[in-house]
Amino acid sequence: MTTEVDGSYPAARHTHEDGLASAPIRPDADEQSGIIGAEQSGIGMAEERAAVGTSHAKAILFGEHAVVYGAPAVAIPLHALTATAQVTERPAGTHIHSALFRGQADDAPARVQPLLEALYSALRRTGHAGQGVDLRLDSTIPYERGLGSSAAVAVAVARAVAALEHHEFDAEDIHAVAMDAEKIAHGKSSGLDPRTVASAVPIRFLGGQVSPVSVGSRLDFVLADTGRAGATGKAVSAVRRRLEAEPDVVTPLIDRLAELAEIGTSCMASGDREALGAHMCEVHRHLAELGVSDLTLERLVDAADRAGAMGAKLTGGGRGGCVIVLARNEEHAEHVEVDLRRAGATRTWRTAVEAA
Numbered sequence: 001m002t003t004e005v006d007g008s009y010p011a012a013r014h015t016h017e018d019g020l021a022s023a024p025i026r027p028d029a030d031e032q033s034g035i036i037g038a039e040q041s042g043i044g045m046a047e048e049r050a051a052v053g054t055s056h057a058k059a060i061l062f063g064e065h066a067v068v069y070g071a072p073a074v075a076i077p078l079h080a081l082t083a084t085a086q087v088t089e090r091p092a093g094t095h096i097h098s099a100l101f102r103g104q105a106d107d108a109p110a111r112v113q114p115l116l117e118a119l120y121s122a123l124r125r126t127g128h129a130g131q132g133v134d135l136r137l138d139s140t141i142p143y144e145r146g147l148g149s150s151a152a153v154a155v156a157v158a159r160a161v162a163a164l165e166h167h168e169f170d171a172e173d174i175h176a177v178a179m180d181a182e183k184i185a186h187g188k189s190s191g192l193d194p195r196t197v198a199s200a201v202p203i204r205f206l207g208g209q210v211s212p213v214s215v216g217s218r219l220d221f222v223l224a225d226t227g228r229a230g231a232t233g234k235a236v237s238a239v240r241r242r243l244e245a246e247p248d249v250v251t252p253l254i255d256r257l258a259e260l261a262e263i264g265t266s267c268m269a270s271g272d273r274e275a276l277g278a279h280m281c282e283v284h285r286h287l288a289e290l291g292v293s294d295l296t297l298e299r300l301v302d303a304a305d306r307a308g309a310m311g312a313k314l315t316g317g318g319r320g321g322c323v324i325v326l327a328r329n330e331e332h333a334e335h336v337e338v339d340l341r342r343a344g345a346t347r348t349w350r351t352a353v354e355a356a
Contacts, residue, residue: 051161056197060316095135122162142347155197219353227296307335
């Protein structure tokens with residue numbers, strides 16, 4: 001069924017809450033977008049159309065904070081943590097179903113505004129002419145943990161809307177939608193998160209441009225949640241203030257983080273896990289010197305070291321959030337995961353980057 005309404009959509013309100021999440025689901029990891037029928041969607045009205053889009057989380061290996069000052073960054077996709085958006089035509093209005101909010105868009109709280117902006121941006125770009133939209137969001141990506149939740153949700157929404165409208169979104173269209181949402185979520189975004197959550201492979205990010213990173217041997221990682229929400233905006237602001245106050249101290253740290261991103265890329269390509277892990281540890285020390293670590297992160301990094309990890313560091317903005325740990329192999333990753341939980345991690349996940 002094709003219906004028509006005013007094609008203009010309101011701008012979402014600004015917020016600096018990071019991302020959205022919902023109850024865990026297990027979607028098909030290979031399905032990024034697609035049309036589903038009314039019966040399959042559970043809507044129960046044969047004339048309504050629905051479509052699904054998916055995305056995944058990300059973790060930064062190198063380049064946190066330095067990327068803000070033009071340094072390269074290296075990030076990996078986390079396919080085990082996913083976001084799925086289902087968009088369905090409805091008679092009127094915009095209705096949201098998520099863990100954070102259920103109801104009409106006009107009544108949505110501030111932390112849901114990035115989701116709404118992703119929806120409105122995608123609808124505008126497709127020239128949507130439907131009467132209304134029902135958006136259902138399911139995500140296993142924890143929000144406010146530096147894992148790209150808001151960007152992943154935006155990418156999933158963009159893919160769902162494009163599929164609903166039979167509209168071809170290329171990578172730049174998807175990125176533009178995600179950036180619109182990220183501006184609402186964070187005020188300013190380097191673009192690293194939207195690029196990584198839309199990529200199936202590890203990427204090198206520099207000045208808004210991305211390139212795939214070769215991986216010489218399988219890398220087994222463990223992610224561990226401190227249980228404390230990250231504070232990316234505050235951490236970025238604090239680093240900027242310190243750079244202005246102590247340029248002689250901070251500039252060399254930023255420069256070294258940039259060097260380590262390039263070195264880390266080479267280590268991944270050659271499959272040198274020992275060197276990769278050692279450079280991850282060095283990155284963490286420099287981030288701690290910048291003041292973006294905290295006791296919860298340090299406790300988990302120390303636990304990973306005692307467990308024999310090859311490398312461990314905070315990932316994302318810091319001051320809470322998660323650590324990423326490089327294990328020796330899959331079996332070792334299981335043992336590291338247990339030790340991290342014993343050390344206080346509230347949640348853990350294992351993931352692997354295959355050689356390619």
